[in-house]
Amino acid sequence: MALQKEELFLKNKNIKPTAMRLLVLQYLFSCEEAVSLNQVEEALPNADKSTIFRSLKTFEEFGVVHSIREATLTKYALCKTCTAEVHTDKHPHFHCNKCDSTICLSHILLPQIQLPEHFKLQEQEYLIHGICDKCNAIA
Amino acid sequence: MALQKEELFLKNKNIKPTAMRLLVLQYLFSCEEAVSLNQVEEALPNADKSTIFRSLKTFEEFGVVHSIREATLTKYALCKTCTAEVHTDKHPHFHCNKCDSTICLSHILLPQIQLPEHFKLQEQEYLIHGICDKCNAIA
DNA sequence: CTTTATGCAAAGTATTTGCAAACGT
């Protein structure tokens, strides 16, 4: 059946591949950019928002997606190389102020910041705001 | 009077120095870290939350403070060198996952990210999560 | 007298949880 790829994917991550999760994952695979909870909900009109929310939360926990906190809203994008134990797929994100799309700058490494003495780094969120290539082309 | 410093400060920024704004600013001057709207409200129990909110918004507009969007909450910190026209005081921020304090890493320059072709940079938010020096000392 | 700021109340937005029913094994 059509969902086999997603099913295997979830099993490999030790996530029970339920119908809802497969739908959410399938949608995420179809997205080129990070999407918000609302966007997923709109894409899956019959799905309950809190169920989607919990699917995304599970996905994040098991290293399937990473979340990006924008001004008021959280977006989610598929991880390339993360596992539940180690979130290795770290990169800056770009938010277009015109079309509000959020793009993973996967090819750009997070800079090595030299923290002050006795500070311990755990995670980094680097969000760059500006105008994306498409909007620049229009303007 | 005691508020003269704050009063001059606001006048120099072309902000009318009202009583409320002076109180908010005075509190901000007393803070070593970025503070949330709730924190300002707690520090000024007789002040209305929406008034504080609007003061902070005005301050941000005129380059007095910058805001940092954390997981769920916005914090504000005084700018060192900004004006209403140009927000030059850009730096990463550090959020302690233990004590939830947010510290301006003013001495650290934002890295120069090489964006893909046709992308235009406007602003950057770089939030580093970890354990701060004080919490590390305790642990 | 006109403009701006304030306080109160309430709306708006997004996230998160409680609980009972449904599901999969």
Next chain:
DNA sequence: ACGTTTGCAAATACTTTGCATAAAG
């Protein structure tokens, strides 16, 4: 039968606005 997931409803948390009054220039 069992633990997990789902759908619905509602709570929570935070931000933001409308409006009438008050204050300032």
